Amino acid sequence: MAHLPAHAHPRSAVPELTRAALDGFAEAVGADHVLVGAACDEYADPYSFLGPETVRPSAVVLPGSVVDVQAVVRVAARHGVPLWPVSRGKNLGYGGAAPRVPGSAVVDLRRMDRIVEVNDELGYVVVEPGVTFLALAGHLRDIGSALMPSVPEIGWGSVLGNTLERGIGYTAHGDHSAFQCGMEVVLADGTVVRTGMGAKTGSEAFALFKGGYGPSIDGLFFQSNLGIVTRLGIWLMPRPESIAVCMVTAPEEDALAGLVEAIRPLLLDGTVQSTVVVANAVTIASMVSVRSDWYDGDGPMPDQVIDAITDRLHIGRWNAKFALYGPAPLVEARLEVIRAAIPEAELTVTTYAGDVNPADVHPADQVQLGIPSTDLIRMAAWSGGAPAHTDFSLVCPPTGHDAVRQMRIIRDRVEARGFDYSGVFIMNPRHAISLAPIPFDGNDPDRCRQVAGLVPELIAAASAAGYASYRSHTAFMDLVADQYDANDSALRRTVERIKEALDPQGILAAGKQGIWPRTS
Numbered sequence: 044m045a046h047l048p049a050h051a052h053p054r055s056a057v058p059e060l061t062r063a064a065l066d067g068f069a070e071a072v073g074a075d076h077v078l079v080g081a082a083c084d085e086y087a088d089p090y091s092f093l094g095p096e097t098v099r100p101s102a103v104v105l106p107g108s109v110v111d112v113q114a115v116v117r118v119a120a121r122h123g124v125p126l127w128p129v130s131r132g133k134n135l136g137y138g139g140a141a142p143r144v145p146g147s148a149v150v151d152l153r154r155m156d157r158i159v160e161v162n163d164e165l166g167y168v169v170v171e172p173g174v175t176f177l178a179l180a181g182h183l184r185d186i187g188s189a190l191m192p193s194v195p196e197i198g199w200g201s202v203l204g205n206t207l208e209r210g211i212g213y214t215a216h217g218d219h220s221a222f223q224c225g226m227e228v229v230l231a232d233g234t235v236v237r238t239g240m241g242a243k244t245g246s247e248a249f250a251l252f253k254g255g256y257g258p259s260i261d262g263l264f265f266q267s268n269l270g271i272v273t274r275l276g277i278w279l280m281p282r283p284e285s286i287a288v289c290m291v292t293a294p295e296e297d298a299l300a301g302l303v304e305a306i307r308p309l310l311l312d313g314t315v316q317s318t319v320v321v322a323n324a325v326t327i328a329s330m331v332s333v334r335s336d337w338y339d340g341d342g343p344m345p346d347q348v349i350d351a352i353t354d355r356l357h358i359g360r361w362n363a364k365f366a367l368y369g370p371a372p373l374v375e376a377r378l379e380v381i382r383a384a385i386p387e388a389e390l391t392v393t394t395y396a397g398d399v400n401p402a403d404v405h406p407a408d409q410v411q412l413g414i415p416s417t418d419l420i421r422m423a424a425w426s427g428g429a430p431a432h433t434d435f436s437l438v439c440p441p442t443g444h445d446a447v448r449q450m451r452i453i454r455d456r457v458e459a460r461g462f463d464y465s466g467v468f469i470m471n472p473r474h475a476i477s478l479a480p481i482p483f484d485g486n487d488p489d490r491c492r493q494v495a496g497l498v499p500e501l502i503a504a505a506s507a508a509g510y511a512s513y514r515s516h517t518a519f520m521d522l523v524a525d526q527y528d529a530n531d532s533a534l535r536r537t538v539e540r541i542k543e544a545l546d547p548q549g550i551l552a553a554g555k556q557g558i559w560p561r562t563s
Contacts, residue, residue: 059101059146060079060101060102060122060124060146060148061122063122064118064119064122064124065077065079065102067118067121067122068102068104068115068118068148070114070118071104071106071111071114071115071117071118072104072105072106072107072111072114072115073107076104076105076106076107076154077102077103077104077105078102078103078104078105079101079102082103083099083100083101083102083103083149084099086099086100086132086139086141086149086151087099087100087139087140088135088138088139088140088141088517089135089139089431089485090135090136090139090423090431090433090485091138091141091431091485091491092431092433092483092485092490092491092492092494092495093491093495093518094491097141098141098142098143098144098145098147099145100127100140100141100142100147100148100149101145101146101147101148102148102149103148103149103150103151104126104148104149104150105150105151105152105154106150106152106154106155107154107155108155109155109227109229109235109273109274112150112152112155112229112271112273113229113233113235114233115150116230116231116232116233116271116550117232117233119148119550120231120232120548120550123548124146124147124148124550125142125144125146125147125148125549125550125551125553126147126148126149126150126550126551126552127140127141127142127143127144127147127148127149127150127552128149128150128152128271128551128552129149129150129151129152129204130152130153130172130173130200130201130203130204130207131151131152131153131172131173131175131199131201131204132149132151132153133197133199133200133201134200134204135423135432136432136433136434136480136516137433137434137515137516137517138516138517138518141517142517142552143517143520143552143553143554143555144553144554147553152171152172152173152201152271152273153172153173153201154173155171155172155173155273156171156172156173156174156175156178157170157171157173157174158170158171158174158178158179158182159171159274160250161182161183161186161188161190162250163188163189163190163281165251166190166278166279166280166281167224167250167251167276167277167278167279168183168190168250168276168277168279169249169250169274169275169276169277170202170203170274170275171203171273171274172203172204172272172273172275173201174201174202174203175198175199175200175201175415176192176194176195176198176199176200176202176205176415177198177199177415177416177417179192179202180192180194180198180413180414180415184401189281189282190279190280190281190282191214191279191280191281191282191283191397191412191413192212192279192415193212193213193214193215193216193217193219193222193279193280193413194212194213194214194410194413194414194415195210195211195212195410195415196410196419197415197416197417197418197419197420198415198416198417199417202275202277203272203274205219206219206220206275206277207220207264207265207266207267207272207275208265208266208514209266209513209514211318211469211476212318212410212413213317213318213320213364213365213366213410213411214280214317214318214366214368214410214411214412214413215280215316215317215366215368216278216279216280217317217318217471218318218471219277220265222277222278222279223253223261223275223276223277223278224239224249224250224251224253224276224277224278225237225238225239225240225249225250225251225253225261225274225275225276226238226239226241226261226264226272226274226275226276227241227272227273227274227275228264228270228271228272228273229270229271229273230270230545230546231270231545231546231547231550231551235273236260238255238259238260238261239252239253239254239255239259239261240252240255241255242255242256249276250277250278251276263541266514266555266556267552267555267556268542268546268551268552268553268554268555268556268558269538269541269542269545269546269551270545270551271551280368282397282398282413283369283370284369284370284371284396284397285368285369285370285371285374285394285395285396285397286366286367286374286394286395286396286397286399286411286412287366287367287374287377287378287392287393287394287395288364288365288366288392288393288395288408288411289364289365289366289367289378289381289390289391289392290362290363290364290390290391290392291306291362291363291364291388291389291390291391292358292359292361292362292388292389292391293359293361293362293363293388294359294360294389295359295360296360296361298359298360298361298388299321299361299443299446299450299468300443300444300446300447301443302321302361302363302385302388302443303321303441303442303443303446303468303470303475304442304443305384305385305388306319306321306365306385306470307441307442307470307472308384309380309381309384310441310471310472311472311473314377314381314384315365315367315377315381316365316366316368316377317365317366317367317368317411318365318469318470318471319363319364319365319469319470319471320363320364320365320467320469320470321361321362321363321364321467321468321469321470322361322362322364322467322468323360323361323362323464323465323467324349324352324353324356324358324359324360324361324362325344325349325352325463325464325465325466326465326466326467326480327352327356327358327362328352328356329421329422329425329465329480329482330407330418330419330421330422331356333425333426333427334425334426334427334463335427337351337352341461342458342461343457343458343461343462343463343464344463359388359389364411365411366411366412368397374394378392393405395408395412399412401414406418422480422482423482424482425463425465425482426482426483426484426490427484428484428485428486428487429484429485429486430482430485431482431484431485432480432481432482432483433481433483433494433498433516434478434479434480434481434514434516435453435478435479435481435501435502435512436476436477436479436512436513436514436515437449437476437477437505437510437511437512437513438474438475438476438477438510438511438512438513439474439475439477439510440474440475441470441471441472441473441474441475445475446468446475446477448508449468449477449505449508449510450466450468450477452501452504452505452508453466453477453479453501453505454466456497456500456501456504457479457481457497457501460496460497462481462483462493462497464479465479465480465481465482467479467480476513477510479501481494481497481498495518498516498518498519499519499522502519502522502523502526506526511523511526511527515556517554517555520554520555520556520557521554522557523556523557524556524557524558535557535558538558539558539561542558542560543560543561546560547560548560549561
């Protein structure tokens with residue numbers, strides 16, 4: 044069902060793993076850490092809309108160290124086994140841990156769960172792939188660290204994996220990939236590479252200076268199949284004295300452009316420090332309820348039902364949320380600037396001390412305070428039945444014009460296929476991410492077919508308007524990669540040449556982000 048570009052020749056399948064390959068993996072990591080048969084089922088996409096085309100791994104290998112990872116890739120190369128590395132496999136809306144190529148062995152890095160270093164003085168941590176946001180936040184509090192993590196909506200995922208996939212949080216460090224510094228990477232031949240200052244033996248600045256000496260290669264391993272990242276440095280912000288969580292509500296559907304235009308200058312000049320999330324009423328309702336609480340009819344919810352949601356939840360048709368950080372007088376000064384800039388909208392402010400007990404924070408404000416939870420997994424249950432969802436994400440300028448334009452592109456097509464439009468516009472100073480969560484009943488074949496048809500429509504329509512996705516479900520990675528077509532897809536062809544040099548056998552994550560080895 045996934046679209047495949049004409050120049051790629053992906054494997055449709057590989058032979059069943061040989062006993063020799065399985066024995067090699069067992070020797071590398073221990074027999075208890077090699078899974079086969081029914082034990083692999085949990086690594087299939089739990090929210091799949093592809094039916095029998097859903098790919099399940101032929102085995103799962105769980106290394107516990109860098110040395111284990113080196114041994115695993117060498118076994119895979121020796122026996123021609125394609126590998127699909129995951130940090131924890133919790134990227135559920137985009138395919139979870141499922142590989143692209145049938146017959147692949149998933150390399151699950153969750154056993155590598157050490158927080159290698161916490162440095163309060165210089166504001167960084169170094170983590171392995173298995174460290175979750177929940178674990179990192181808990182560890183920082185347990186040791187009395189002065190640092191505050193940035194966390195996504197659901198905290199069970201990998202800090203390292205989320206950063207490499209260009210994931211998003213909601214503090215002043217919400218652009219997670221921008222705050223990465225230093226990597227340790229295992230290449231397909233088993234070579235261990237440390238980037239930046241880590242390239243010097245005994246370096247004291249692994250997580251302090253991104254540049255190092257000579258070309259910087261860290262970017263090659265974001266959303267990548269060129270290596271397996273086994274260690275990552277991440278800059279964290281010191282926990283501030285005071286935090287103000289702000290909500291701006293706009294009651295009218297057509298207020299989106301004005302809201303975005305009012306907030307953008309405040310982001311650009313640094314008055315607003317965090318990522319800004321602009322969400323519509325349906326999105327907020329899905330965080331605290333299910334659709335049948337409001338409406339049980341077919342097709343998109345009528346306007347009067349959405350009006351009932353806004354009335355009962357005391358929200359607007361569009362709602363912008365962000366946070367301010369620092370000494371209390373400085374936070375109050377920023378609030379005065381914000382109040383003057385958006386006088387016509389309703390502004391609600393909740394102030395917390397930076398060292399507040401997480402139990403005393405309203406659940407809706409947790410991510411702005413760097414407190415992870417798993418509460419928002421409930422959004423997948425919005426449509427009833429078997430909870431499932433996928434996400435459509437695109438990048439656009441953070442302007443009111445673009446906010447409305449992308450909203451219409453997405454909403455018209457989502458509603459035409461009978462889904463409710465759940466709209467999220469995530470603003471940074473110079474770019475925005477338009478995110479459309481698409482919940483569906485995973486047991487309803489018709490809904491699954493509609494999802495499988497809807498996402499390619501959205502990709503094509505967005506591309507025609509000059510937009511492109513920055514993340515993708517595995518089923519649509521080739522189609523999204525096709526949209527990056529400047530100069531006869533020069534970027535893609537360049538990465539394919541690097542892939543050929545670093546992984547000539549095509550062992551690592553064939554097809555990830557639409558990059559296929561020639562041997563496929």
